[in-house]
Amino acid sequence: MADTPIRFGTDGWRAVIADGFTFQNLTVAAQASAQVLARTYPGEGILVGYDNRFLSERFAAHVAEVVARLGIPVYLSTCVAPTPAFSWGAKERGCHGALVITASHNPPHYSGLKVKGGFGGSVPPEVTAAIEQEMQSLQPLGSHKAPIHTWDPWPGYLAQLSRFVDLEKLKGSPAKIWVDVMFGSGAGGLKRLLGEKVIELQAHRDPLFGGFPPEPLPQNLQASAQIIAADPAPLKMGLVFDGDADRIAALDGQGHFLSPQILIPILIDHLAGRRGLRGEIVKTISGSELFVKVAQHYGLPVTEMPVGFKYIAERMMSTEVLLGGEESGGIGYLGHIPERDALLSALYLIEAVTETGQDLSTIYRALQEREGFTSVYLRRDLHLADQNQQTELFKRLQMDPPAEILGQQVIKHFDRDGHKFVLADGSWVMIRGSGTEPLLRLYSEAKDTGEVNTLLDWATSLIA
Structure with a gap:
C-alpha cells in the first residue's frame, strides 16, 4: 500500500522526494505500471531509465528490482539519458514499455515516474487510469526474480536521430552552436552527434540545478543568455533543453529568449517549405495562432488537442502527423516515435539556420511579416x-x-x-x-x- 496518495498527471507521477516520492510509494507505482504495461503492449521485458536528479539511479535500481520480482525481464540503463532515448529504446528492442525516473522540468526537490508504452511514447489516459486502478488491488511481490540486464540507451538513440539530418552538413554550419542542457540528462547528446561544433553550458551533474528548476524559461537562463550575447561570432544560436531533454527552447544571437511559440512556426516552415514534407499539424489548445497561419500557408490540416503530449501522441499513432507541438516545447515529428524529442528539434533548428544563414529571430520575423500576424x-x-x-x-x-x-x-x-x-x-x-x-x-x-x-x-x- 502507498503511504500517501499517488496520482498520475499529464505525463506520469511526480511528487516531492521523501514526502510523496518514497521507496514505498515507488514500489506501488512501479508494480502497477509494469503489470499494466505487460498486459497492454506485446513484447518482452521493460526498460528502466533515469535522469540526473537526486537519488535517480537508486530509484531506478529499485524499480528494476520490483519489475524483476514480477517475473518480467528488465533492461536497466547503465547511465543517464534523455527520456526520448528510453521511449525509442522500448520500441527498438520490442519491449512492453519503459519506466523512467524523472521529474522533467519540476523543481529540484521533486522526482517522478514516467510510463512509456512499447510503441515509443507516453501511454494514453485510459492506460494511466488502468494503472491507478491497478494500485488498489496489488498482490505481494514474489521471491522469484527475472533477470536484470544492463543496457546503454545512447548508441541506438543517436543512430535513430542521425537518420533525419545530414550530420556532416550541420558540422559545417556557419553558425556557432551553444547548448544549455540545464544540468539535465541531455548533456553530451549533441556533442556526440556534431562534435566540437557544439559548446555545452551547465553540462555537469547538479541535483540542485544551479538553484533553478530545469525549465527553459527566461528567468532561469540569464547567465547563459549573457554568455551567448557576449560571443562575438557573427552568426550564433543557443538551444536549451529541460531536465530530461524532451522539451526545447532557444536563445537568439543577442541572448533573447525564444519560446516554443516562436520555434514551432519556424520548424513547421522549415519542414514543409525547405524540406517539402507533408502531414497534419497538431497543436495543443494553449499554442500560438501562428502555428495555424504557417500550416495554412502550406495547405496543411491542423488539429487542436488538450494540453499534454499524450493527446498528440495518440493522434500521431493514427494519422500522418508532420509535427505535433505543445506550448511548453514538447515536439514530435513524422517518421520518429510519437514522443517529444528536444535533440531532434535541435537538429532541425540547426538545419534551418544552416540553410538560411540567418539568426532564429530573423527567420521568425520574416514569418510574421509573410503571414501578416504579429503577436x-x-x-x-x-x-x-x-x-x-x-x-x-x-x-x-x-x-x-x-x-x-x-x-x-x-x-x-x-x-x-x-x-x-x-x-x-x-x-x-x-x-x-x-x-x-x-x-x-x-x-x-x-x-x-x-x-x-x-x-x-x-x-x-x-x-x-
Missing part, C-alpha cells in the same frame, strides 16, 4: 495555497462564463481543458490547472505586451 504570447504561473481555489473557479467559469472580457466580446469558449476565451479582436486568454504542480497556468496572446499583461491580470484577479 505577443505570455504564460504566467499562479501558485495556489488551496486546491479548492481552482475547483471553485472552474465551477464558476463553467456555470457562468463571461460574455465579454475588458470590453471585448467573447466569441469562443473552449472548456475541454481548463477555460480558453477567444475575443473579437483575435486575442485570447486561457486558465488551466497544472497536471504536475499545485498551480494555475495562465496564457494569453494579443497584439502587444501591454494587452497580454492586461488579460493575464484579469485572469489573475479571478482567483484573488
